[in-house]
Amino acid sequence: MSRFILKRLGISFLVLLGGSLLMFVLTINSGDPLADLRESNADNRDQLIAQREAYMGLNDPWYVRYWDWLRGVAGCVVGKCDLGTNRNGVEVQSLLANAATTTLRLVILATLLAIVIGISVGIVTAIRQYSGFDYAVTFLTFLFFSLPVFWAAVLLKEFGAIRFNDWIADPQISTVQAIAIGVVLGFVLQAVLGGDLRRRLLTGGVTAVFAFAALTYFTAVGWWREPALGIGVIVLVSAAAAVGLTAIFAGLGNRRVLYATLTTVGVGVIAYFATEGMLEEPNALMLVLLLLSAVVVGLASGWFWGGDSRRAAMALSAVTAVVMSLMIVVSRAVYAWAGFLQLKPRPISTIGASTPNFGGDWWESLLDAATQLLLPTILLTLISIASYSRYTRSSMLETMNQDYVRTARSKGLSERVVVVKHAFRNALIPITTIVALDFAGLISGAVITERVFGWKGMGELFQTGLTNVDPAPVMAFFLVTGIAAIIMNLVADLAYAVLDPRIRR
Known part of the structure; x- marks a missing residue:
């Protein structure tokens, strides 16, 4: 393996050297x-x-x-x-240090969201092939994939920023609007979950009623400007994540894994009250250390309860710990929303990566960075989701038609085991290539996005250098994108060996 890595690095170095020479001469x-x-x-x-x-x-x-x-x-x-x-x-x-920090903050988040959402949607559409949900997702993915970036950015500015900022000044949702939103959400959820007619009607009806009641309540109490989540919501979401992860990857019949993930949630409740004072005015290092501590707790819980399923229990408990940690951070940020609106009455910005001379506390500054990041992240995520979902669907359908999948079904294995342990792992092999190429492509493709949203990142550095016939900034841009492409392709090759042991030979 080490010989293979060194060989790939040597070839990549020669390619990077030749590309840099060409780029320099052209510039x-x-x-x-x-x-x-x-x-x-x-x-x-x-x-x-x-x-x-x-x-x-x-x-x-x-x-x-x-x-x-x-x-x-x-x-x-x-x-x-x-x-x-x-x-x-x-x-x-x-200049490169500032530009790379700005761009990578945008690209990494967009890539992670696109991978999780795109692959999940691709798996569901493959399982629900030729259903109404499959056709709807296919239409939307082709729509998002073909959208001109600059045009989609203008739409996001208009509806995601300008009109939202007008609405949040006096947020009201009428009864008709609440009913319409509830019906749409109910229709979407029943299409995703599927089932017979009775199950679809029950799913859609319950979702519509719940959404209508929640929107009406939030509007009546002024929740949109002074929101709160609280420990109840955190526990509910975290427990749902624990049960859901266990059901998908281990099965609810595996009680040891279920007890491990739920124990992690219980410890997280204690940690919530124990760290309440520390989170009043934290810093990034403190949050990272707390997150690592939560992962360690999850691993320990999985090790204690795991038994014969110790590996699965430790992995799922660690993921549950991360989910609960993120929910606690979101809860603290939500509490700061009211104060943030006082400092910034129009919260969603259309240009820039930060608000000049912003004077809020740590949580309000976090909200400012998040709102600045919101629109360009949504834009890049939507474009990437289209390709991830289509490639995942195609790869899953091809894998599920293989002989070993039919054999697994004929042996009486549950559909969850067939899909997760047999089909999905092998379907990931071609998807890893797309992930590797897409990450480097997003850095270079963010040139247009950064220009539309006024971000001073890698795109602005490259464009300024090219306009001024200045090779130094252009070569710095090439260096970062080239190294990113090399590293991600190497990671993809190593992921092949992990996913398919035959490749190691």
Whole structure:
């Protein structure tokens, strides 16, 4: 395996080297970097030209300039990176650090959401092949996949930001609107869960009534501006996650796994009250440490209860701990919503990655970052969900028609075991390739999204460098996207070996 990894890294290095040379040559020959100064009427024009020539090394041959850049990048191996300066003399390394942080924050979240939602939808549509739900999802996925990014961004700004900000100033949901929303949610849920006519009517009816009652209650008590979740909701959601994960991956008949996940929820309730004071004004490091502690508790619970199913119990308990930790964070953030609206009456922003001079506390600052992140994340997620769901559906259908799946059914195994343990694992093999390519593609594809939403990320760095015929920022963009593509493809290759032991040979 180590020999294979080294071989892949060597080939990837040669590809990256050739691509960097091509990118550098194309960039420096795309225009005149001194065009704006040549047309200037400033008295010190000659000095400005000489200064820019010195910053960009324009008096050296192209291969000397490329070699200087290459030597600076090679210095990163020993911790002495030198990515050069842009045409204004600003170090590109500092620009890259800020841009990469902004873009990766957006891309990682969008990728994770797209993977979870897209693969889940793909599995359901494969199981419910040729149903009304399958046809509806197929239509929506093709719609999202073909949407022009800039046009979808404009729609999100209009309906997700401007109109929502108008509504939240005096949030009201009429009876007719509550009924309509309840009917739509009931129709969607019964289509997802399926079953006979009686089960569909019961599912749709209960969902519609519950949604109508909840919306009416929230509007009456002013919940939209002063929301709260509380320990009851946290426990309910966490327990549902524990039971659901156990039912899907281990079966409710496996009591040891069920007891392990529910024990994790019980310990989480104690932790909720024990850390209440610590979460009044936390920091990122504290939250990470608390999350790791929760995972350790989940693993310990799984180890204690697991028995013969210890591995499954530990894994599912750890996931349950993560879910409950996230619910506790969401609950604290929800409590801060009222104060956040006082500081920012129009909460959903249409441009920028942060609000200038925002003066809220830690939770209000978190809400500000989340609302700034909301629209571009939704846009990138919708586009990626389309491809993930279609590839998952296709891969699942192909796998479920294999002989070993028919054999598993003929042996009397439950449908859950057939789908989760036999079909899904093998269906993941081609999907890992899509995930690897999509992550690097999202970084480069975020250029348009960042421009529409006014984010100063990798896209802005690349576009500015290309417009100014400045190779240093362009090469920094290429370096990050290229390395991301190499790493993700290597991860995909290693995932193949984990999913299919035959590939290890």
